[in-house]
Amino acid sequence: MAGWLAGWLAWYLVSNTAHNLEVRGMNTGFGFIDSSAGFDTDFKLIDYTPGIGTYGQIFLIGILNTLLVSFMAIIFSTVLGFFVGVMRLSHNWLVAKVALAYVEIFRNVPLLIQIVFWYIGVFSLLPVVKKSLDLLFGTGNLILNNRGFYLSTPIPGDLFWMTSVTFVGAVIGAVLYRRRARKIQDSTGQQTKTLLPSLAAIIGLPLVVYYLTGQPLAWDVPMLKGFNFVGDTSVPPSFLALLVALSIYHAAHIAESVRAGILSVNRGQQDAGMGIGLKPGKVMRLVIIPQAMPAIVPPLISNWMNTVKNSSLAIAIGYPDVVSLFMQTALNQAGYAVEMVGMTMAFYMLVSLTISFFLNIYNKRVQLVER
Amino acid sequence: MAIVNTQRSPDRPAPISETSVVGWLQRNLFSSVFNTLLTIFMLFIIYLAVKGILVWGLFDATFIAENRRECYDKSLTGACWAGVIDWLDNIFYGRYPRDQIWRINAGGLLLVLWMLPMWLPRVRGKVLVGATVVVFYPFLAGYMFSGGEMGMLTQIMASGAIVSFALIMANMLVGLCKDMGLNSFVLEVFGKSKAADKTQRNLLLALVAALFVPAYLWLSTWALEVISWTKWGGLFLTLVISGIGIASSLPGGILLALGRRSELPVVRVLSTGFIEVFRSVPLITVLFMATTMFPLFMPEGFVLNKLTQVIIAVILFNACYMAEIVRAGLQAIPKGQFEGAHTIGLGYWGTMGLIIMPQALKHMIPNIVGNLIGLLKDTTLVSIIGLFDLLGMLRSISKDVPWLGLHKEPLIFGAVLFFIICFSMSKYSRHLEVKLSAGEKH
Amino acid sequence: MSDTQINGQLAFAASSEVMIDVNKMNKWYGSFHVLKDIDLVVHKGERFVICGPSGSGKSTLIRCINALEDHQEGDIIVDGIKLGKNLKNLDHIRTEVGMVFQNFNLFPHLTILENLTLGPIWVRKMPKAEAIETAMMYLERVKIPEQADKYPGQMSGGQQQRVAIARFLCMNPKIMLFDEPTSALDPEMIKEVLDVMVELAETGMTMVVVTHEMGFAKTIADEVIFMDEGDIVERNKPTVFFDHPEHERTQKFLSQIL
Amino acid sequence: MSDTQINGQLAFAASSEVMIDVNKMNKWYGSFHVLKDIDLVVHKGERFVICGPSGSGKSTLIRCINALEDHQEGDIIVDGIKLGKNLKNLDHIRTEVGMVFQNFNLFPHLTILENLTLGPIWVRKMPKAEAIETAMMYLERVKIPEQADKYPGQMSGGQQQRVAIARFLCMNPKIMLFDEPTSALDPEMIKEVLDVMVELAETGMTMVVVTHEMGFAKTIADEVIFMDEGDIVERNKPTVFFDHPEHERTQKFLSQIL
Amino acid sequence: AETTLEIVKERGHVRCQVGPPSPGYYNLDSDGNWYGLDVAVCQAVASAVFGSKAALEIQSVSSQARFTALANGESDLLSRTATWTMTCDTQLGIDFLSPNFYDGQGFTVRADSGITSAMELGGAKVCVTTGTTTELNLTDFSRSNDLGISNVTFEDYNVRDDTYLNGGCDAVTGDKSSMAGNIASFPVPGDHMILPETLPKEPLAAAVRHGDSQWRDVVQ
């Protein structure tokens, strides 16, 4: 019954649309995807040459840019959000108030204004190209200026493989070390700090090997060529501004969700955790947070989705995300509004549904077993 | 060895030793070396920020000028507030005819007065006040803002609005002066406070009806000039859209959340699908589809007021978010509460309405407010249908020839406005949260 | 002696009408067989005590009677209505069957008074003033009238338990199920609660009480059943049950009382 | 007779070291004066019983001792450490003081076994295998080894209480505070728990027990205090306390026992 | 079906769509009235149909919704903005009228940058706004002269200008007609100059719905 109704409705809408489009002489179709787009963009993760590259490629560039910035923003905002949310409940007055101020300030000002602020007010005010900040003490390997963030491209020499091997070895070693620490805890109860030693090994060992083998790496140092530094890997300031703004804004929202979740856990649980002698931090980690998760997860999912969607505000500061690049520039060049908006919507829908699919599974798992 | 305490210790009031300012500072700001350093560091940051802001925004700023050049001539390093001041009418009322602005002001004042009792401690019947605002106020305000012919329904509801407003004001006065509800006061005046429930109810109903008739007649004498919604704008439009959105997305969200947890598969699947689809696309694309694609899907000649379309889209969209928040709240309620409610014989709706929802919503207040704040900010998207809401207006200043390029000051002004509105919302919510958690052990 | 007297009378009055009829009922949690072939008849006005070691299925049994848990086999008929999936019937049963939970389940967001008046006002449709009056009356009975405006979170364990009992007294149901109603109470309070329950019984209310408090069980019961591992092991008059238990398991159980 | 014997011995062994010293302690909830000028000394290895009517402040007192609540006046010194704002000290105290809560407060997201091993693993830094072994041992002591993989939500009230007790036994603290440890237990189980506690006492553990179970109190206690309305009304040896209470209020209270 | 003219007459006013707000073309003044070139076009049409400038509803529609709004009948005409190109004409279901405005595109640079000609912009970052053919022209210019200019695109020209002023770009490109006004709004106008080159730009025209020649003639 419902199926029939839905089928009829779909047919009705489609036929209406087809009729309307025909009457108004608008063409449709996805042929434009293969036609070449005549414009360029200043940040792309795939090869693209203006004039040859197609709209399909433009779509892909936009998607990748959106995914890149929102993925990083999601990670930062979640970590920061949990941190601030827990801070909000601190018994230290100052810490609690700082967290409160953070939440109030960043939650209550429209994101758009914040993005513009970070862009114009912070990242554009970095030194101009000629006075670039050299973050690696004059080696020119890491350059920050108001045009972006430049990394030099390494050109590996003969013995460089040794450094790489050491690095991989160190990573594997760190993983094993972690496992072993777990095992040691299981068998002797000793808790070993794993984070610092592993980091030291992962960073330190390859460095040692690198210098021992005689620094077998030439750097394609970013060069001041004409107006700009030219080095392969650069990130525009609009990316940095967007990333910072999104992370900070959503962290404020997540912090409130986290706080709400924690407060929804029965107070007796904290008593019991303290009662068996756990330190406040461990009570939080082992007892409170796991129980708060059912109340945190749904708003958290919404927040992640929002991050992806809000990244479309990038257009205000010229970061080429999918909306700005495809639904704006490309649409203006080629027309095909229905198709292009449709494709953009489909993309967002796919991302969001994926996020919510996985988190819903997780959500099921964190439900408490109750009588 | 045995101790027998024949003397009973008397109750004593709690000590007030820990209340002095110095003690407070010591405990909260300088309790350890680390805390002291932190405090000093924070103070330094605050000092820098405040100083910068004051110099740019106040001491070096220009408040009176004809155009931007004049601002520059007066000061190159300070803000130019003159443009914002020049545009204030636009910012607050949009393109609303300047001689009709009193209508907006009157509507706003009405709302403030109406809601006032909710903040006052001694007044009774707060829930009723809230309910009448949601049910009646929109009709009266809607007519005041748009004017023109009044339909039958509008007239009835608007009369209802006038009656309930009058009653609420009376109730507030009675509450403040005599610390009792209006109903008991009226009954007392009529000497019926001991009468049977039924007589009391009939008397009160009759009184309300008696008030309704004159209100209805008086309303028919009103004739306000028509003002098309295309002229609405600025803060006014922002508040209209978000007000409607806020008032309706919470109920919508609750229904959807209940639907998603329903035991009937059809309801569950439909609600889940609806929620997942709507919240997975950006509002801007939904609006775009709603306003420009919608006419393509419909039979030729089908028209729907665009503002209405936008409002519907905003409501649906936010209801989906709200639904997820409510669901999270529901998940946190222990099963024992459902059982407790069942055993005293409450049905599904009774259980939900009286036991579960109040607890779930209380847990979720921070999220709900976060969402409402988001909603307020989402209204900026009405620019897609050519309306200029608050942000749209602020961004237009820089395109007006005298103020060409003036965009930072308006944005900052907007940030402050938004901050004031949103902050008062979150402040009120925090107050609610504290009030509602009075019962918890701390 | 006077005890058995009262019991005798009540038992007589009771036999007229069957209020709870459990018939070859079986229940599993997953693969764990909690209740095994339970047969049980409780008449109107009877005071029925269930005792037995911890984990033997007592709570589960009365939760089944109150339709809070499904059972997989057999029938449960309460107040003439057969328990099943029919929601309408469940509503009726829940209105007529009150239950005091082992862990109270008070509503934390409502004051004590609101906890007590909620049911009468919304389910029994009682005028508010009257509901408050009744509630205050029962609060006085359980000796905490001055706590009416506190929230459950601000009360001691015993006080909460008393509120939980008063909550159901206010509903004035036909059947009351008590799950260890005196576990958090001190001897004085146990006595008080006992008095309240005896009075209730005299108004003809049917009661099923799970308790470990043997003194309490002795005083109140018309009939006692002893459960062990999901089985009803022994069913007897209290005098016989406590003084000359017939089953070995019961004897062992009772011999442990300090 | 043998009871007093043991008590006498222990009391002797105990007098050597003061474990808990409460000195003119006062506590308010808002303006409500819950605990009034409490003076209390508990020696090492002593078994100390607190009884009194519901709402008299027993739970509050032991929550204060475990630093779960602030007090406003007076001192509490536990294991030589004065309770105050200093977090480091609190950690130490909480490691050495175990507490069984009136409403159990098990961790609902962890299985029984995880509930029991959490403390040993993370606080005592015990190897996992060993922690599990200890946990299983105590689970056997409280007769529910087969339930190790269930979640608290799947257990009966008495089983939960036993887990709550086992959880703190696993921590092997110097001092144990019990808040009505037997409220949900049947007579058999009470006996078992009692045995466990007597054994513990023999290992020299200091115990403070809030209980309404007079038989239990009688058997276990070295010393009994009786509280009423925030006051300690009487403090006495159990033999004297139960047979010839000196204070009128105590007499009245004890006369109510069924 | 009815002709557009009939529909318009029946409704009593013309619905005229203008582009995104931009100085000179159209904007609000501080009293809430519209003004500018685009608005003048709309007003002219309104007087032609009704004999009154006021029989007009100005619609400001975002750039994505622009053509669809015209095609689906929400607007009666599009006063400017759409630049006349073959693709647009055939694909979008709208007709362009003969061009009413010709404009060229120019560059602004800092006076102290030492640049005197657009040909010296090799490898530079140039700030540009999206949603116009300006962007496309810039790309073409760069490609045909092998300059390797990289575009930094913005939705809002204020952000574009600020980026330029803070040194985020070496040059700004835009319509030559508005360039001078733009520079005048900089804090120190004398620090900036317009380069001599003018890139040819397609003319601007009004547009109406496809297939209604009567209405098209009226507007013309």
Ligand SMILES: Nc1ncnc2c1ncn2[C@@H]1O[C@H](COP(=O)(O)OP(=O)(O)OP(=O)(O)O)[C@@H](O)[C@H]1O
């Ligand atoms: N958070 C609170 N706010 C206000 N009053 C409280 C709070 N917690 C407890 N009380 C009150 O303090 C008194 C003592 O409570 P406590 O829990 O210590 O009693 P108790 O002796 O343990 O009683 P029971 O045997 O019933 O558990 C009670 O009257 C209770 O109502």
Ligand SMILES: Nc1ncnc2c1ncn2[C@@H]1O[C@H](COP(=O)(O)OP(=O)(O)OP(=O)(O)O)[C@@H](O)[C@H]1O
């Ligand atoms: N949801 C569940 N899943 C699995 N097993 C359960 C569940 N609920 C209870 N049980 C088991 O069923 C048995 C009976 O539990 P029940 O609560 O009825 O015992 P009880 O007789 O009330 O005990 P007590 O006196 O300790 O409260 C117990 O062994 C318990 O572990």
Ligand SMILES: [Mg+2]
């Ligand atoms: Mg039970």
Ligand SMILES: [Mg+2]
């Ligand atoms: Mg207690």
